[in-house]
Amino acid sequence: MNARAGEGHGHGKVILLGEHSVVYGRPAIAAGMTLGCRAYAEFATADVLSVEPWGVSVDAATVEADPERELLRRAFAVLREHYESPRRALHVRATMQVPGGAGLGGSAALSVAIVRALDACLGIERTNEQLVELSMAWERVFHGNPSGIDSAMAVRGGLLQYVRGQPHLPIRPGKALSFVVANSGEHGSTKSMVESVARQHARDPAKAEQIFDAIASLVTNAKSAVEDGDHRRLGQLMDLNHTLLNTLMLSTSKLEEMCGIARRAGALGAKLTGGGGGGCMLALAADAERTTAIAQALSAAGYAAFAVEVVA
Numbered sequence: 001m002n003a004r005a006g007e008g009h010g011h012g013k014v015i016l017l018g019e020h021s022v023v024y025g026r027p028a029i030a031a032g033m034t035l036g037c038r039a040y041a042e043f044a045t046a047d048v049l050s051v052e053p054w055g056v057s058v059d060a061a062t063v064e065a066d067p068e069r070e071l072l073r074r075a076f077a078v079l080r081e082h083y084e085s086p087r088r089a090l091h092v093r094a095t096m097q098v099p100g101g102a103g104l105g106g107s108a109a110l111s112v113a114i115v116r117a118l119d120a121c122l123g124i125e126r127t128n129e130q131l132v133e134l135s136m137a138w139e140r141v142f143h144g145n146p147s148g149i150d151s152a153m154a155v156r157g158g159l160l161q162y163v164r165g166q167p168h169l170p171i172r173p174g175k176a177l178s179f180v181v182a183n184s185g186e187h188g189s190t191k192s193m194v195e196s197v198a199r200q201h202a203r204d205p206a207k208a209e210q211i212f213d214a215i216a217s218l219v220t221n222a223k224s225a226v227e228d229g230d231h232r233r234l235g236q237l238m239d240l241n242h243t244l245l246n247t248l249m250l251s252t253s254k255l256e257e258m259c260g261i262a263r264r265a266g267a268l269g270a271k272l273t274g275g276g277g278g279g280c281m282l283a284l285a286a287d288a289e290r291t292t293a294i295a296q297a298l299s300a301a302g303y304a305a306f307a308v309e310v311v312a
């Protein structure tokens, strides 16, 4: 890389408990992954974003006919508008290490990697809070009402309790946590799922609020289970969280099948993670050795699976 180039990284994430209710001010627990997105920026003749392995390139100034590419272009243009005027054109090349539409925070990781690469190239210093704000501006293009959890995780990684608009609370696990993540292969649109929950909330606010409160109490219990190293209890709480997400119609038959396979292979608990409607399942294993049997059972059924370790 030459001296006028910059590099950046954003973390992917898994939500242990609390997705969707976190949009409505309830707490959620999430863990950052090493995998996420990496980006390189260098001076060029036009403001271009290229993303691999998607094989997509968009120019911030050129409207795209394809709706998905146009969303990506608009999000990139929103980020670029936050830079100096007149802008020096930069080409950002990003590589996704997690799939998009899988509930693993790929979109927020991409935005954070881009901003970090641009900042490194232009010699701009930014606080984590400012970085989260910029990432949320990008996320708003893709889904109107992000809680900010994906952006916070993409910037910081680690294990956190997140409440919208409040300082994050780092959680220290009593013992290492061993998870298996499996991908249904179905694209889960966070935007449609967040909108679907919003419609249910508008139709029957009391019922939706009751479900969000129930999830909030699972999250509070889960935080102490993580701190106490009580993984059997944590697994039960994850199962209960999945049941409540299912009542919000966020699960699919593939997610149900994956949860069943993981539990039969010895998982202490399993649930959808992220937006749902497709995307990924998260299963808790008793320890790192036991992730292998769970991942193998899921792979044998045709689902891509990998282990995620959260160290104590």
Ligand code: MEV
Binding pocket: 015, 018, 019, 020, 021, 022, 023, 103, 105, 145, 146, 147, 148, 149, 150, 190, 194, 274, 275
């Ligand atoms: C997506 O990873 C998590 C959701 O709760 C949406 C959000 O918090 O913005 C579904």
